[in-house]
Amino acid sequence: MTLLDARPEAPKPAPPPQPGRLVDLFEYGLDSPICLTWELTYACNLSCVHCLSSSGRRDPRELSTEECKAVIDELERMQVFYVNIGGGEPTVRSDFWELVDYATAHKVGVKFSTNGVKITPEVAQKLAGSDYVDVQISLDGATAEVNDYVRGPGSYATAMRAMQNMKDAGFTGFKISVVCTRQNIPQLDEFKAIADEYGAQLRLTRLRPSGRGADVWDELHPLPEQQRELYDWLVAHGEGVLTGDSFFHLSAYGSALPGLNLCGAGRVVCLIDPIGDVYACPFAIHDEFLAGNVRSEGGFQEVWRNSELFTRLRTPQSGGACTSCSFFDTCKGGCMAAKFFTGLPLDGPDPECVRGFGEEALEKRKMDGSIPKPDGDHSHSTVRGPRRDGRPIATGLITTKKRGIPITLSLTRPDRPPVSACEENPLAGFTPN
Amino acid sequence: MSRLNPDGVDLDTAWDLHPQVSVRPEPFGALLYHFGTRKLSFLKDRTLLAVVQSLASAPSVRVACETAGIAAADLPRYQQALGTLAQSSMVVERSS
Numbered sequence: 025m026t027l028l029d030a031r032p033e034a035p036k037p038a039p040p041p042q043p044g045r046l047v048d049l050f051e052y053g054l055d056s057p058i059c060l061t062w063e064l065t066y067a068c069n070l071s072c073v074h075c076l077s078s079s080g081r082r083d084p085r086e087l088s089t090e091e092c093k094a095v096i097d098e099l100e101r102m103q104v105f106y107v108n109i110g111g112g113e114p115t116v117r118s119d120f121w122e123l124v125d126y127a128t129a130h131k132v133g134v135k136f137s138t139n140g141v142k143i144t145p146e147v148a149q150k151l152a153g154s155d156y157v158d159v160q161i162s163l164d165g166a167t168a169e170v171n172d173y174v175r176g177p178g179s180y181a182t183a184m185r186a187m188q189n190m191k192d193a194g195f196t197g198f199k200i201s202v203v204c205t206r207q208n209i210p211q212l213d214e215f216k217a218i219a220d221e222y223g224a225q226l227r228l229t230r231l232r233p234s235g236r237g238a239d240v241w242d243e244l245h246p247l248p249e250q251q252r253e254l255y256d257w258l259v260a261h262g263e264g265v266l267t268g269d270s271f272f273h274l275s276a277y278g279s280a281l282p283g284l285n286l287c288g289a290g291r292v293v294c295l296i297d298p299i300g301d302v303y304a305c306p307f308a309i310h311d312e313f314l315a316g317n318v319r320s321e322g323g324f325q326e327v328w329r330n331s332e333l334f335t336r337l338r339t340p341q342s343g344g345a346c347t348s349c350s351f352f353d354t355c356k357g358g359c360m361a362a363k364f365f366t367g368l369p370l371d372g373p374d375p376e377c378v379r380g381f382g383e384e385a386l387e388k389r390k391m392d393g394s395i396p397k398p399d400g401d402h403s404h405s406t407v408r409g410p411r412r413d414g415r416p417i418a419t420g421l422i423t424t425k426k427r428g429i430p431i432t433l434s435l436t437r438p439d440r441p442p443v444s445a446c447e448e449n450p451l452a453g454f455t456p457n
Numbered sequence: 458m459s460r461l462n463p464d465g466v467d468l469d470t471a472w473d474l475h476p477q478v479s480v481r482p483e484p485f486g487a488l489l490y491h492f493g494t495r496k497l498s499f500l501k502d503r504t505l506l507a508v509v510q511s512l513a514s515a516p517s518v519r520v521a522c523e524t525a526g527i528a529a530a531d532l533p534r535y536q537q538a539l540g541t542l543a544q545s546s547m548v549v550e551r552s553s
Contacts, residue, residue, distance in 0.1 A: 052484075054483050054484075054488075055481075055482075055483055055484070056481065058488065058497065103479065103481040105479055105481070105488075105490035105492075105497075106490070106495075131479065133490075133492055133495075155477065155492050155493055156492055158495060197495075
């Protein structure tokens, strides 16, 4: 049966507005995504420990400027209203502004995520003049100490400088995007105060065990009592704060949070990665969730409308062990990627299930020891040698399990990635000013 | 906004889509995106979509609804739906 056959047709003529919830119709998928994440490059000047896409070095197979423009042409034909551009750090692509201009000239709006490294006063001025561009600046701590712990030394100052430039340029309503962690949940009010001060809107999202996030998830993910704190805070501040629909698994605490409360993977969202691979969602860069490539015949539209994976994701999903739970209707078993990368079955509870079923499942998983690894590691080669000053390397607060190399954070981390021999990295030796 | 009342838009006034709004038909109805406010809206059925699409060429909301084949009994629902769209500036009143 084709996807179209499975869809409910709106009766004609002149029906009363349809009964039932819109979100139920979304489960069958849309002709085009509501929102599409497009990671333009794996190159990044930072090495955030929780990076979803394990970014750092540019992939030599990256889509060329012309190929990117062809994708934009296709998005225009499909009437994708806007794309969330990310990376890596998308602004380090030399054709970044050219692509942004091309997209907006073709009625594809752009919201891009940045660590702020290229948001100079001049850039901020230019951005403030466009209705079709929105900016999201990443900040994972309301203080330098908490932020730089995960994003690296100097990254807080970079973000704050970018925000000041945006404010000075009169760009109101840009987004400050925070990944909620054990370390920053006590700072929610402070984040809100920063957003208010800069005329920005706060966006809170969930830490996923994806990419390098898999290595640090056990240490960074919020504790159960913090999840409750986060939920209560969102209920109190919900309307003014964006969440990217991240926290629908928390709805079992009480009423559903504002948003679609639906796993949109392959139904209303998807990801195009720097080499044109199309994944079900930005948190699921793994062969298991790879639907196709924009370079193949039929392009993105063919992948979106007819790929085997997306077709499967649009059929009713089994709730498995969760079906009997009284909260299944709003929680829907939580996040597919979070389950997958913590080694839990996709039809079982989310690892952060608020009723504690996830923790039980995680205990069992640890005994089996079978956790899938994210595909495609583009991390900087961060094997750090002895310090030049001869002092011992401090043991990292966070260690990567996968590689078994302590990543020294905070005070002991160098100010910038060491210049690597890898010619592919356009940022080798790059010093943000 | 003077022509807005609790029942929705005034049926005898002329309206149009906001120039910064894009409409994308979908199997369930349509998605609307406003590039100025960056807000997304949904039209929950195709008839409402037909009304919205014919606003620009119709002399009044009433005519747009008649063209879309809406029965008199159903008019208030559509009037109300358009009122909601007007509140979020998805549709705007025009002079003629």
